[in-house]
Amino acid sequence: MTKIYVATSSVMSNHLTPLQVCERIIGSVEDLARICGQSAKAGYQWRRGSQWRDAGDFPATRHQRAILAHAARKGLPLEADWLIFGASEREVDLALAAHAARSTSGLSLADMAAADLQGMAAQ
Secondary structure, three states, rough: OOOOOOOOHHHOOOEOHHHHHHHHHHHHHHHHHHHHHOHHHHHHHHHHHOOOOOOOOOHHHHHEEEEHHHHHHHHHOOOOHHHHHHHHHHHHHHHHHHHHHHHHHHHHHHHHHHHHHHHHHOO
C-alpha cells in the first residue's frame, strides 16, 4: 500500500519534522547526534535549515540509517518514512501508546501478532 502525504494548513499545524519525531521517540538532539556518530552539539544545527535541507531534516541518509537501526535494536516504534516526511503528533503519540501497552503486557510484537491470528481463526 502506498502512503500519500498531503500538506494542508490543518495538517501542518501539528506536523512534526523528522528530527522532532525522533526526539519524541528516541531522545534528545544530543542523543540523536551521538547515534549518528556526530558530536553531541552537532544535532542542534539540524533544527535550522540550510541550502541543502529543510529545518528538522537529517543531513545525510547515513544518519537516517543509523537512527532507524538504533530504533530497531531498542524496539522503538519508529517508521522509516517518518525519517523523510515527519509525522503528525497524533501518529507519534499513538505509536508510543501502543509501544507502552506492549511493553507493560510483556508480549513481543511476534506474540501479539500470533495472538491476533489465533483470535481471527477462532471467529
